[in-house]
Amino acid sequence: MGAPKHKWTPEEEEALMAGVLKHGPGKWRYILADSEYSSVLHSRSNVDLKDKWRNISVAATCGSRKKAKQDDDNTKALTILALTNGDDGGQQHFALSCDTPQDLFTSVDNMILEAITNFEGPLGPDRNSILMYPEVDANMQLNMEQLVTSRLEHLINIETIVKIEHRYSISQGYAVAKAIAEAELAIAEAEGAAREAENAEAKAEAARIFAKAAKKALKAYNAMQLGK
Amino acid sequence: MGAPKHKWTPEEEEALMAGVLKHGPGKWRYILADSEYSSVLHSRSNVDLKDKWRNISVAATCGSRKKAKQDDDNTKALTILALTNGDDGGQQHFALSCDTPQDLFTSVDNMILEAITNFEGPLGPDRNSILMYPEVDANMQLNMEQLVTSRLEHLINIETIVKIEHRYSISQGYAVAKAIAEAELAIAEAEGAAREAENAEAKAEAARIFAKAAKKALKAYNAMQLGK
DNA sequence: CGTTAGGGGTAGGGTTAC
DNA sequence: TGTAACCCTACCCCTAAC
Numbered sequence A, B: 001m002g003a004p005k006h007k008w009t010p011e012e013e014e015a016l017m018a019g020v021l022k023h024g025p026g027k028w029r030y031i032l033a034d035s036e037y038s039s040v041l042h043s044r045s046n047v048d049l050k051d052k053w054r055n056i057s058v059a060a061t062c063g064s065r066k067k068a069k070q071d072d073d074n075t076k077a078l079t080i081l082a083l084t085n086g087d088d089g090g091q092q093h094f095a096l097s098c099d100t101p102q103d104l105f106t107s108v109d110n111m112i113l114e115a116i117t118n119f120e121g122p123l124g125p126d127r128n129s130i131l132m133y134p135e136v137d138a139n140m141q142l143n144m145e146q147l148v149t150s151r152l153e154h155l156i157n158i159e160t161i162v163k164i165e166h167r168y169s170i171s172q173g174y175a176v177a178k179a180i181a182e183a184e185l186a187i188a189e190a191e192g193a194a195r196e197a198e199n200a201e202a203k204a205e206a207a208r209i210f211a212k213a214a215k216k217a218l219k220a221y222n223a224m225q226l227g228k
Numbered sequence C: 001c002g003t004t005a006g007g008g009g010t011a012g013g014g015t016t017a018c
Numbered sequence D: 001t002g003t004a005a006c007c008c009t010a011c012c013c014c015t016a017a018c
Helices: A010-023 A028-033 A035-041 A046-061 A065-070 A101-117 A127-131 A134-138 A144-157 A174-227 B010-023 B028-033 B046-061 B065-070 B101-117 B127-132 B134-138 B144-157 B172-227
Strands: A083-085 A092-094 A161-164 A167-170 B080-085 B092-096 B161-164 B167-170
Touching (some): A010 A028, A010 A046, A010 A144, A028 A035, A028 A046, A101 A127, A101 A134, A101 A144, A101 A161, A127 A134, A127 A144, A144 A161, B010 B028, B010 B046, B028 B046, B046 B065, B101 B127, B101 B134, B101 B144, B101 B161, B127 B134, B144 B161
Antiparallel strands (some): A083 A092, A161 A167, B080 B092, B161 B167
16 A cells, blocks of 8 residues: 555664764754765655654654653653754754764674673574673663664674574574575475476366366357347 | 553454444544444554454464465455354354455455355345345344445446346356356466476476585585684 | 654554463 | 464654744
8 A cells, every 4th residue: 555665774774873963863854965875865755764763762762652652751761862952053962872873783783792692502592582681681771672673683684693483693604504495495395386287287278178168158148149 | 571462352353343344444543433333442542453453354364474474475365254153152253354445345246246146046136135145144233235235236237247126146248257267367377387397397406406515515614613 | 835843543564472 | 383462663644833
């Protein structure tokens, strides 16, 4: 119905945040016009930027807009990502300053990799176990869930980690393992097709006979109509 | 972590279905605002309605959303679908699977054609007999009378059915044309399968070779890792 | 007019709880 | 385990304010 949605890539998110750092939140049109970001954000409108920024902010504070409305006495600390424009019209700064967005990502990535590396067990931790890793858990007041989710996705994209049945591992021979899995899938499909193929010719013949009969019937019907 | 779930009651499900029949699927806010249903559905949000309708549709067509995604050649079966057996045992509830109001009409049309086709007797059913056809009757709590009446009129207009002395029959031209269309579709499918079949064995062989090579590569890779 | 803030809405993918 | 219920993201619309 609506436009097919395309998920924001980590690159786009970084460009948006960098743009907000440079021009301030609310300056969507300026950010889009800035040649530094326009190549990455060319498929996004100013309204898209506004909506995305809303999602990021709300995700960092309480998880969703719905929740944000529910606890309207939400006194939770401002997100690391949210910026304020000084009334002096001058320097922009983080409301709850830590790092630049890039540094934030890097430190979250490192936390994740550490959590995976130190996880005991053959299969690697799932998302929840990562969130309970001491270092990650210690930052929970910043509502790490969405941040971790998005970084996990990014790390999978760049093939630093692999996700298998909701569990994450450091990628080792990722391409090779994937190739094997794909090849085995291809075998199964091809063999399935071969099995089905045996009946195909017989089916086609039966269908042809049926169609012929049906056409004959239509001819007869039309003749009858004309004869009336 | 998540909210405690509360299951949908049969009353709520019926109110939802009635609401969809009245306002159309996708009109969740209208359904909630309708005083006819708001008392039953007061604890549900528009998103809850949307999710529940999706679960109902998917359960009726293929059992689960996962499966629905797997069969990506999603043949929009718009026929009448048995939904649940009521706890009372005897009562059957039916749902019309429809994505748009247009699809609702299609579903009702199919029901009517089925009722006519399965009617025993030389002359075809009258309007009342159609309304008493099990699947039509099962949806009676949902105001089918007007819907059926208006669709009968439409089907006569487009010459899909004929009305003779208050009785309805399938138009013969329609029946024959439908048979031909079905036969020709079957031919196309069968011949497509036959065409693909020729390559299947070759593909399987190639895939086997590929998998073998890939496994060798993984072995070498692992050996290298150990050697480090 | 164009843009932004912010309210609300729906569809659809993802996740959790049972 | 499978799936019903729930959550989150992306996109859409609208209106007020500027």
